[in-house]
Amino acid sequence: MISPNSISTKRLVGIYKLRYPIPSETFISSQALALTDYEPLILTRKRCGATDLPTLAVSDHDQFGVRQALLALTGSPSFFLKDERVRKLSLIHAHFGMNGVYGLQLAERLTLPLVVTFHGLDATMRRWPLFTSLFGLTVINYFRSLCRLKERGAAFIAVSDFIHGCLVTQGFSPEKIHRLYIGVDTRRFRPLPESSEGGEGRYLLNVARHVPVKGVATLLRAFARIAARHPQVKLMQVGAGPLTESLHRLSRELGIADRVKFLGSLSHGDVLTLMQRAEIVALTSETARSGAREALGMVLNEASACAVPVVATRCGGIPEAVIHGKTGLLSPERDDHLLAENLELLLADGELRRRIGRRGRELVCEKFCLRKQTAELERLYDRLVEGT
Secondary structure, three states, X not given: OOOHXXXXXXXXEEEEOOEEOOHHHHHHHHHHHOOOOEEXXXXXXXXXXXXXXXXXXXXXXXXXXXXXXXXXXXXXXXXXXXXXXXXXXXXXXXXXXXXXXXXXXXXXXXXXXXXXXXXXXXHHOOOOXXXXXXXXXXXHHHHHHHHHHHHHOOEEEEOOHHHHHHHHHOOOOHHHEEEOOOOEOOOOOOOOOOOOOOOOOEXXXXXXXXXXXXXXXXXXXXXXXXXXXXOOEEXXXXXXXXXXXXXXXXXXXXOOOOOEEEEEOOOHHHHHHHHHHOOEEEEOOOOOOOOOOOOOOHHXXXXXXXXXXXXXXXXXXHHHHOOEOOOEEEEOOOOHHHHHHHHHHHHOOHHHHHHHHHHHHXXXXXXXXXXXXXXXXXXXXXXXXXXX
């Protein structure tokens, strides 16, 4: 837990997120905890679980949800202004575009610069379902206030070059867009000693929500193609979502239900343990009907940091995280034939797996290190706060 006494010695940044923490968004906490010159204060409508970060949550004093509903409806900053810590903020940093339009109201009330990080969905979707949150109010407010956000936001962070291009296409000012990777903690995500023994035997690992953009069905089909030739290899799948039932059904139809373990949602620590012992980590994302695409594929960087070889698809920003033939193997979206060939190639060649794993870690340490990327973020903070 960050000591409250340290807040007064450093600049304070408000991390704005309407729902926090979300299990699939641990990258927000990781980045905030890596700050060295700034202290983070989470500003959220709804506290969704325990956190090690100082948090100001409207839901903490809202037994019947009235204040949360009003915040979703109006975006009023008044729900946060009574806390004296908010008056000490140096800037606001919102994660995801929809949270940005809410954070903008608070930033303008306090006359502070607003930074918004776009993580993928918010920059790539062409069609938004109206009832994705509280009666669709956050989506409605996003589109109603998007032009104002583009004009008045101080800086917009794209988590990959791919997302950078998406924001330019959407009409964001190129001068305000900064490509900054979130980064991976390479001291935590590291290879296990070669003598370490895994308790699950040989397995492939997939960590992905059960939503269309993650393409888990393609991975199941590819695994079914090679399962008979590798009877000792299992597929571990971590995730949950609206497609869970259909994915279980597909595994039964493919005859691999006894070879696939659906583990549901797991803690970041449990995922790390599984990842370090995996033979391959696969992420088979694809472009959804809504237009949503993968921004980068953080799980691929985490696996590479553990020196585990990765197999993935050429979707969105994934080719920035995986250099085909050097740090992993890529295949086209929805192509379970070529995906199966890539899995087969790595499963059959231990030396190739080790070589690709080593190169993957080298790439992450050089390009996606959390400490390096967060230092760059703080330099951006400084320029905005100091007006330079």
